[in-house]
Amino acid sequence: MDDKQIIELYFERNEQAIKETEKKYGRFCHYIAMNVLGIQEDAEECVNDAYYSAWKQIPPTVPEIFKVYLGRITRNLSISRFRAMRAKKRYSSMEIMLSELSDCVPSPSNVEQTMEVIQLSKYIIQWLDSLPEEDRVLFIRRYWFGDEVQELAKKYGISAAKMAQRMLRLRKSLKATLEKKGVAL
Amino acid sequence: MKNEIMYDGITGIRDDLVLQAENYQFSKKNHDKRHKKIWMKWGIMAACVCLAIGLGIFGIGRGAKPGDTAGSGSGGHESGSVFMSYAGPVFPLNALSDTTGITAVRNTDFDFASYETKMKYYEVDGEQTGYQDYETESLVTDRYFLNNTTDEDIVLTASYPFAGTFSNGYKWMPTISVDDSIIETSLYAGRFSGGFYSAHGLDTDKTDRSNIKSAGEWTEFQALLEDGSYIADAYAEYPQLNQNVIVYKLSNIAYDGLDETATNPTLGMEFNVISSDTRILSYGSTGGRRDVETGEFQQCYHIPEENERGYGMDRYLIVLGEDITVPEIQGYRDGGCEEGEEIEGVTADVVRFETTLGEIVWKLLIEERELSYFEEEQIDVASDEMLFGSVAELMYDYGILSDNVAERYEWGSLEDMWTETYNMQRVMYINFDVVIPANGSVRVDADMKKDASFDFVGAGTDRNGYDMVTRLGSTLEFSEQTASVSNTQFIEIIYQNFGFDLEKGITQVELDVNEPHYYMEVRKVN
Known part of the structure; x- marks a missing residue:
């Protein structure tokens, strides 16, 4: 079933929409949730919540690219779960990813603009667009899909240590770009 | 942050x-x-x-054998075909009784009929509509001819292993038939077949056991099964939970709703642990804090609204060892339960009683399971005793009853013990007896749906892996093994070491029983 048909089911309020979403994108959403949470049952709950969230949002929302839309919901729900449960649970995958992302956080400067997340996304997109294709893909695979460094290294054919180094360089580059723009978080 | x-x-x-x-x-x-x-x-x-x-x-x-040609394989799971989700191999039949005078001939058939594109229908506003779809599981028939070369009938106690979880066992558990008649069997479950790795990732010298690592390739099953201790353990008695415990039961948990700033009203239960040997288990808790040095503990319980899951459910704190100080109840604005976030109006009845760990775990995880968190779970393959025993096993192996508690379980959440037990990959064994007539033979078939190994994302999501092991964990003497593929018009084989050649019509091959592992990756043909 193509995405358009699935979205039509949502608009018709036909619960088959959820089943078709699960069938087509269940693995994908689960992969993202597992990558960031690392706990099977929590990932499953997160994905189920993502379906429910899609059900609530469509209509009126019409996702441009349904797969990415679902992935984004899954990411948002994953970090919400992380925030709510951090006192109790160790979401180590998320903790590692966030710890790495600390490297991208710009240092305070005199000319600062505190911004909404939407604006931050725009700056990140500008930075991503300026990167060589492979670097761009590696960054997104690591920090959007949550692929582990070892996994990326295997796919790319280099050692995990080299991949980690490359990631560090990318994070520093993003940080420098944001600092140049006077971004403060 | x-x-x-x-x-x-x-x-x-x-x-x-x-x-x-x-x-x-x-x-x-x-x-x-x-x-x-x-x-x-x-x-x-x-x-x-x-x-x-x-x-x-x-x-x-x-x-x-065509499988020996260099171009036919990718190197298998050792060198190329590693999947993000590994379903485990098809294992050989094993014998638990004496096998003197018995030889076995095996053929393993992988049927790809499920790859056929079919129309699936559903109803919209009373009208039928449909779409094209296919499945990626293979229907496997693992067939054995057991030959008795002696002059007397032999009753063989056999055991057929498969990799799975309690949660998906209902889907992948094989059915066993002898000479075309499905027979009654009994199920035994092995321990968790995977391991753990550090919160800091795989490539680190940190030794904490915070993350679950399921078996990712067949060699991990090889390491698990080859010395026979895993299967022996699967047939052993489960450990007992007869320790005396003190239980604090929280019921009638309520919040008066007067403080509008309370975004997620939470009950905090605060107490001191006097002895460092005391261990704490919780049930229904949503967070907590522990200061091991001072012994100050805080356990937090979200207060659900009416119609929310868990509303009206009792919560528990279970003390193993010396009793704690009398718990104090405090309400908080949210699940963080932090100082400065206290609210009034949160109440609960707290009852203290003594029992054994086994009794309270049985009550909460088995008897009352359907009333609480697990109402939608589907449990078909495992008996209550097996689930209970496996929870006990996990507690002793890695949980609070272990001398070396894994970091993953140090919070002592009973629900975590349950969900882990339920979802952990393990090897399970189907037991049955079969009579092999003197100087005759019987045919034993293990029929199963075999889930594909696959990648979640990336360029290789269209490839699906299936594999088998020839002798791993089996005491049977195999005089011959073959493998075959059926309904191959729907697939192409990308990598393999079997030696199938679909273009030349080679769909059955002889296997080398000294080759421990055979694999193939297939892709749907459009």
Whole structure:
């Protein structure tokens, strides 16, 4: 079933929409949730919540690219779960990813603009667009899909240590770009 | 936290960038290098085989099998076909009783009929509509002819292993038939078949056991099963939970709703642990804090609204060892249960009683399971006793009853014990007796749906892996093993070491019983 048909089911309020979403994108959403949470049952709950969230949002929302839309919901729900449960649970995958992302956080400067997340996304997109294709893909695979460094290294054919180094360089580059723009978080 | 804002910022990047990253094929240079390595590995192996044949080390026909050609495989799970989700191999039948005078002939058939594209229908506003779809599971028939070369009937106690979880066992558990009649069997479950790794990742010298690592390739099953201790353990009695415990039961948990700033009203239960040997288990808790040095503990329980899951449910704190100080109840605005966030109006009845660990675990996880968190769970393959025993096993192996508690379980959440037990990959064994007549034979079939090994994302999501082991964990003497594929018109084989050649019509091949592992990757033909 193509995405358009699935979205039509949502608009018709036909619960088959959820089943078709699960069938087509269940693995994908689960992969993202597992990558960031690392706990099977929590990932499953997160994905189920993502379906429910899609059900609530469509209509009126019409996702441009349904797969990415679902992935984004899954990411948002994953970090919400992380925030709510951090006192109790160790979401180590998320903790590692966030710890790495600390490297991208710009240092305070005199000319600062505190911004909404939407604006931050725009700056990140500008930075991503300026990167060589492979670097761009590696960054997104690591920090959007949550692929582990070892996994990326295997796919790319280099050692995990080299991949980690490359990631560090990318994070520093993003940080420098944001600092140049006077971004403060 | 600023890094969390960064995470949110990355979440919001353009759709096309995400799609590009998902579908990206890493540079030709790197890919060629990787495949070259794989080819070289097999090239060397093929060369060795040729040399060995020349020296007459291998038996007649060993070199004639198509599977020995260098181009037919990718190197398998050891060197190339590693999947993000590994379903585990098809295992051979095993014997638990004496096998003197018995020989076995095996054929394993992988049927790909489920790959056929079919129309699936559903109803919209009373009208039928449909779409095209296919499945990626293989229907496997693992067939054995058991031959009795003696002059007396032999009753063989057999055991058929399969990899699965309690949660998915209902789907993948084989059915056993003898001479076409499905027979009654009994199920035994092994322990968790995977391991753990550090919260800091796989490539670290940190030794904490915070993350679950399921078996990712067949060699991990090999390490688990080859010395026989795993199966022996699967048939052993479960450990007992007869320790005396003190239980604090919280019921009638309520919040008067007067404080509008309470976004997530939470009950905090605060107490002191006097002895460092005391261990704490919780049930229904949503968070907590522990200061091991001072002994100050706090356990937090979210207060659900009416119609929310868990509303009206009792919560528990279970003390193993010396009793704690009298618990105090405090309400908080949210699940953080932090100082300065206290609210009034949170109440609960607390009752203290003594029992055994086994009784309270049985009550909460088995008897009352359907009333609480697990109402939608589907449990078909495992009995209550098996689930209970497996929870006990996990508690002793890695949980609070272990001398070396894994960091993953140090919070002592009973629900975690349950969900882990339920979802952990393990090898399970189907037991049955079969009579093999004197100087005769019987046919035993294990029929199952075999889930594909697969990748969640990336360029290889269309490839599905299936594999089998020839002798691992079996005491049977195999005089012959073959493998076959059926309904192959719906698939193409990308990598393999079986030796099938669909173009030439070679769909059945003889296997070398000394080759421990055979694998193939297939793709749907459009």
